[in-house]
Amino acid sequence: MNRDHPLLPCAEEAAAAATAWLDRAGRRLSATRYKPTGEEVTDADLGVQSLVTDLLRARTPDIPLVGEEAAAPAGAGPERALPSRCWVLDPIDGTMNFARGAPFYSVSLALVDGGRPVLGVIDAPALGRRWSTRGPTTQDGTPSEVRHLSDAVVGLTGTGSGDPAVTASFVGRLHADAYRVRMLGAMSMDLVGVAEGWLDACVCLAPKPWDVAAGIALVQDRGGVVLGARGAGFSWDSPLLAAGAAELAHDLIDLWTATSAST
Numbered sequence: 001m002n003r004d005h006p007l008l009p010c011a012e013e014a015a016a017a018a019t020a021w022l023d024r025a026g027r028r029l030s031a032t033r034y035k036p037t038g039e040e041v042t043d044a045d046l047g048v049q050s051l052v053t054d055l056l057r058a059r060t061p062d063i064p065l066v067g068e069e070a071a072a073p074a075g076a077g078p079e080r081a082l083p084s085r086c087w088v089l090d091p092i093d094g095t096m097n098f099a100r101g102a103p104f105y106s107v108s109l110a111l112v113d114g115g116r117p118v119l120g121v122i123d124a125p126a127l128g129r130r131w132s133t134r135g136p137t138t139q140d141g142t143p144s145e146v147r148h149l150s151d152a153v154v155g156l157t158g159t160g161s162g163d164p165a166v167t168a169s170f171v172g173r174l175h176a177d178a179y180r181v182r183m184l185g186a187m188s189m190d191l192v193g194v195a196e197g198w199l200d201a202c203v204c205l206a207p208k209p210w211d212v213a214a215g216i217a218l219v220q221d222r223g224g225v226v227l228g229a230r231g232a233g234f235s236w237d238s239p240l241l242a243a244g245a246a247e248l249a250h251d252l253i254d255l256w257t258a259t260s261a262s263t
Helices: 008-029 043-059 095-099 164-177 187-196 209-221 246-262
Strands: 032-034 040-042 065-067 086-093 106-113 116-124 129-132 153-157 180-182 201-205 225-227 240-244
Touching (some): 008 129, 040 043, 086 095, 209 240
Parallel strands (some): 065 086
Antiparallel strands (some): 201 240
């Protein structure tokens, strides 16, 4: 991970502009409606998407932006056709939290180059915190040293996605095998938790690139491992993501594999 990436200041500028816009807008743009996928969206999501798109287009006109609220309709698979080099934006990750006044939501922005995230910025306006791949010296926490699932506090997001039977069985097994399970409702915040050490590991079910790209960059920047369903490095078409120390991430993938085989 290149902590001195020349475009990191640009990403931080975009995140700061988005947060300032959200602060000015307040809750007046938080009324929800539903996308064809069944997910909630607000005018604030669309406003942040437009603002960041315009800013990055002016700063980096040669780099396309892939954002959740500009994605193709369900079934078109935009995540499978992600450009090799692009910005990836979730204007509000955790829209359901935002719309209900809960603080666990973020503006999540990453640069993908060569098909992998090379920098990330996650800004949580309601918490007054911003994390980036400038390295752990700018943060309060350090990654967990827990290596056994029975001792681990594991973040879990995306339980409304995928095969309900497999998901329900996996959640049950995870509750039985992990020390504790925490559900914050935003994949970016779970990945920040792993990077910062207040979660030992996390599992994201049915992640899209905009949900996890910036968080992947943060976790890897801090020395963590991010795996996909086959136990190899995470790819955009994986049905889940597991992040943490190598031992924990592999244990979580093994648990998913066993659950999928038996359900």
